[in-house]
Amino acid sequence: MVDFSGHLSSIALPADQRIAETQRFAQTMTREADVRQALEQVTSDYGFHGFLVMVVPGKSCRSLSDSVVMTNWPKDFLISYDAASMMAGSPVIERLRRSTIPFTYDTELDSRRRSDGKGNAVLSLFERVNLRRGVYIPVHDVHGTCGAVAFGGNREAVNPGELKELTFIAGYLFSRLSELKEMRGRAPGGLSRREIECLHWAAAGKTTTEMAKILDLSEYTVNHYLSRATRKLDSVNRVQTVAKAIRAGLIN
Structure with missing residues (x-):
């Protein structure tokens, strides 16, 4: 509040x-x-x-x-x-x-x-x-x-x-x-629904294995989505990508 x-x-x-x-x-x-x-x-x-x-x-x-x-x-x-x-x-x-x-x-x-x-x-x-x-x-x-x-x-x-x-x-x-x-x-310019979902669960502290189970995807696919989101948001790692997504209002 x-x-x-x-x-x-x-x-x-x-x-x-x-x-x-x-x-x-x-x-x-x-x-x-x-x-x-x-x-x-x-x-x-x-x-x-x-x-x-x-x-x-x-x-x-x-x-x-x-x-x-x-x-x-x-x-x-x-x-x-x-x-x-x-x-x-x-x-x-x-x-x-x-x-x-x-x-x-x-x-x-x-x-x-x-x-x-x-x-x-x-x-x-x-x-x-x-x-x-x-x-x-x-x-x-x-x-x-x-x-x-x-x-x-x-x-x-x-x-x-x-x-x-x-x-x-x-x-x-x-x-x-x-x-x-x-x-x-600006930020969504290319971010897909799956990429945003993966970032959401990454922000919640979930591991790649846990995200794969939650989203019913393979770990390879989860890492693929996260890597693409990292490139699109011009970040250097997953932590920075999540931080940028939060500041942009893409995830809670």
Whole structure:
């Protein structure tokens, strides 16, 4: 479990120390699952019901689902939202396209600003999944990708102190998630399912003989898969290969 209790106290540190602490803490996350766990903990700690990480969609995009990077919002919510073409008239999405300032949202108020007549349907949908109020935080990664992290629920509007903390947290979690996705995109370049399976069991401390029995393969074949993975990850031995695979999020 990722513990934010100590890290949040660093908000009071001078900016340079806070940045250094943030970078150190972010590097402890070696898998996308670690970032998800952190987002889930932030969601709970601040009294929200769900989180959403997205890439800000262009004007030609009509699907919220296509813009989602990671979320624990119900899948049927996204399906219903897109089926009713609700994104086109969303004042929240439009604001994300033209502003980099974090802002709160209230579905009851925002739905009145829609010009497409879908306000009541939007309000009903968000109420059904307990995402009536929350905050959107514009973020970006080192490549300039514009995104947003949202936290939603039924709690009262966040106060300025909470908004500052959430903005700080969302920024580095989005950056770390982008880094991990980029690593995953590079590393698998050729790693087969069998190679990953062998690395998984190697990381668990299994010998070649034990892996052969678990995977119902010959020891020769296991060594073959491990050797290929070592070459593909540009490693010098099995230990380094396993370490690289863990950092890239290929194995747990």
